[in-house]
Amino acid sequence: MKYALITGASRGIGKAIALKIAQELQYNILLNFQSNAEAAESTKKLIEAEGVKCELLKFDVADAEKTSKALENFTKNNPEAEIEIIVNNAGINRDGLFMWMKPEDWHSVINTSLNGFYNVTQPLIKDMLKRRYGRIINIVSLSGLKGNAGQVNYSAAKGAVVAATKALAQEIGKRKVTVNAVAPGFITSDMTADFDDNELKKLIPLNRFGEAEEVADLVSFLASKKASYITGEVININGGLYS
Template sequence: MLTGKTALVTGGSRGIGAAIAQRLASLGANVAVVYAGNREAAEKVCDLCGTHARAYRCDVSNWDEAKATVKAIKDDFGTVDILVNNAGVTRDGLIATMREEDYDAVLDVNLKGAFNMIRHCTGLFIRNRGGSIVNVSSVSGLMGNAGQSNYAASKAGLVGLTKSVAKELAPKGIRCNAVAPGFIQTDMTSDQESNALLDAIPLGRMGTPADVADAVAYLVCAPYVTGTVLRVDGGIAM
């Protein structure tokens, strides 16, 4: 279904990003696995993709690094057809005591990083007369979460970014959507199994990275869907 297409997946070395990279590869896409620090993990994901996949180190919050990385991927693969903005960090804390650097770090990676990648890929999409962008938001951005004002703000910002980009680029045949995962079993949520919020999930379980990857694959392949936010949360935010 995606044979001949090239997908760029940020935060692709583990968890949700790794699952997305493998899911898109299973549909035939070439995959550029963008990672922040762990090259060994990124290379392992490339091996698991079982297709043409390469790893690229990039701090997505850095304009110049993001630009150089998109150029390197274009040079290696010819273009970029699919962009998945999954890179994200947390620096949780109560608003009364949150440090400025912790707020800035989360907004820089989660929100500005997505902007940087979209900005630098847009020219390629326009030349291709098409493209698909999927931003990984969170139910925290839809309903808020105590102790995560920075994270929730960044993920809510992604929703607004998604809808604005979708409206701007639709005339060019470029789609932009978002997924909003709930509690997903990853390294970032390994301490939340006993969280009281788990009891509020109607389906009664945490999600898996594969659940999110399936939703991303749907949005990538849905030609008449743009500007939507697809919750993958077991019903917690309904």
């Protein structure tokens, strides 16, 4: 039984990705969330309406021990399950100028995006390599490529995942496991709810924010067999703001 694991998938971009992979690729979904059980349950119902199974996995990707235990328990209880797709989407931001940045604001952002990538991917990669098939897709950010004032911690975390994507792709390509990153710009979501749309839109050639579904379309393509010859890539999805 084939599964796709999407982290931070109860809402926003993660939710859109989980739904799209269920709809288009007909994978069963492992939906990771940290705290919002109500949103996770609601997303699960939408996914199961697509005729696939959806299991909820509650853990904080930044917590190595809890992540490891949750993944171990799932594989032990579902010996027939094959996790073929991993989408590392979980991320948090704690914005502020670097000179005033508190240690916890630095570490929490790094721990979720960068250590979360390690904590989730490393234990699952061995089975992908044995089966000689897999798709690893890391959701990074425009901030990790061009940098963004007030987001030194977020830019550092996402930039590190970009570099890790390129290196890991070179390590495991021979086993037909691809590793790519998707770098969204301004996407309509909780994370951008407080942004000044009108001012920012002037900077974007397409003159609008992107939609979570548009990011999901790209991720679903990269997760499919159609993307077999793409690996080590970072694909921007930002309306022309930066390339």
